[in-house]
Amino acid sequence: MKKGLILFIAMMMLLLAGCSGKSDSDKKSTDDQANAGGTSEELVPEDGATLKLWTVKNKFTEDAIAEFEKQYGVKVELEDVFYTETLDRLKTDGPAGLGADLLAFGHDRVGDAAKSGLILPNDYFEEETKSNTEQSAIDAVTFDNILYGYPQYMYTYAMYVNRDIVGDAKLDTWDEVMDIAKKYNDIPNNKYGFMMETNSLYDVNSFMAGYGGYVFGKNGTDKNDLGINSEGSVKGMEFFKSLKEILPIKNTEITRDVKTSLFHEGKVGLNIDGTFNAASYKDVSFDMEVVPLPEMPGGKRPLAYSGISGLYVSAYSKYPNAAKLFAHFMASKDNQIKSAEALGNIPVFKGVDSSMPEFKDNKLMQGFIEQSKYTTPMPNIPEMEYYWVNVVPALELIWNGADIQKTLDQAQEKMKESIEAGSK
Structure with a gap:
């Protein structure tokens, strides 16, 4: 009797499993959908959405x-x-x-x-x-x-190249950039071997990051560990300041619109610009390509913000x-x-x-x-907004000859104050 009952129960379990219509893969699919935050049903728009x-x-x-x-x-x-x-x-x-x-x-x-x-x-x-x-x-x-x-x-951003101006230069180092700029620069006629937005902290940060500078510690997550005035940041700003030799223009005069227009007209050989401007350059009349930012002195490569x-x-x-x-x-x-x-x-x-x-x-x-x-990558913690507010003004000061260490010390102190005020 017991043996017959056990056999009957086993047969019923097999029958129920067959009737469920779900294989292991089907069950996994349903489980995956549940883990995705949804249900086994497809997400559908609300009525009248x-x-x-x-x-x-x-x-x-x-x-x-x-x-x-x-x-x-x-x-x-x-x-x-x-x-x-x-x-x-x-x-x-x-x-x-x-x-x-x-x-x-x-x-x-x-x-x-x-x-x-x-x-x-x-x-x-x-x-x-x-x-x-x-x-x-x-x-x-x-x-x-x-x-x-x-x-x-x-x-992100990199170096747009007008090959009609710079020829087959390899552009592996900034020494090549310097040479091209010195040969081609004709400032009174708005011709430049090299251009970048010197008032864009987004761009300039690449030089600081390349030498080990940082904004927040622990991969951009620690608001209490600021590296704005660190040794790497100072060294990166020193390199940034040296570029004024080949770009002798006031910081505030190099706007995105001006630079984009000049490059489009074929008056700029090398142009640091972003992916977000690529579409505007699609119809240029010269041979153009994009190359990574060249190595800085000491063999350090700029790390562009992404x-x-x-x-x-x-x-x-x-x-x-x-x-x-x-x-x-x-x-x-x-x-x-x-x-x-x-x-x-x-x-x-x-x-x-x-x-x-x-x-x-x-x-x-x-x-x-x-x-x-x-x-x-740019940090994504809320305090990142204070970086742009407090450090951008330092770019003009440094470009115009201010002491780099003191200027970054002041910027970092202001950023600390902003973070403390925002925490209250």
Whole structure:
């Protein structure tokens, strides 16, 4: 009797297992979806959902929006708002019910946005995002161990080269840059062998980082360990100051618009500029390429700041599901490749690199992807905003001959004061 009962129970268990219709792989898929912050059901937009997006308007984004609207039936309104302005605008417009559902900004503002409760975590697509994205990009859009962003691309800067002016110079060292500038410079006629924005701390930081300078200790996470006046930072600023010999212009006169215009006109041989300006140079009349920033004296290579641009879902959005779907859609492999081809952005989707056929003959992408090996990510803690405020004024002082150590000491002291005041 017992033996028959046991046999019956075993048969029933087998029958139930067969009726469940789920293999081990099916169960794993369901578990994976649950771990991603969602359920076994596909995320669907809310009824009647419409979205407002704040980012820079361009054809790539407009085309992507059209494709999303076609696939999901959700209308997306694009407002042309520059990346550095989106988050500050949300701080005022969000509570008033006027903010965007989605906004783009650089990862250095993630800590500020998260701490202020302005953005929602990337929860439903968390595991998929992590498995598809380069770890450095994941780290950049994560704060307090919570993933917030949907990384779209890396942005950084390197050396744009007008080969019609500089010929076949290798540009491995700054000595070559100095020689080219001295030969070509004709300041009264607005001709320059070399140009950079000397009032851009984003660019100048590469020299400090290359010599070991830093903003915050512990890989940019310790607000109490400041390295603005460290030995490496001072040495980097000394090199920066030496460039005035080949760029004898007032710090405030070298604006982005001026530099972009002169390079476009073929009046600049070497131009430090970012991936974000690549599209504006696509129609230049001269032979152009991009190379990594050359080695500084002592064999130290500048470490350009890198940023990760991503989309973030506003905590004020009435349609978070639709917003998450759109952010995930924009960060897809296909859209990252299209963004690279159209705008010069560096993909952060795993496996998308310079060896791909799409980038084989793209001199700009080849150069920027090579430069990406020599970068340092911007810190993303909230206190990063004080770096720009307190250290940018030091650039003009140093460029005009001020004592470097004293100037950086003062900048660091002001930054300490800002951090202390912000902690109260």
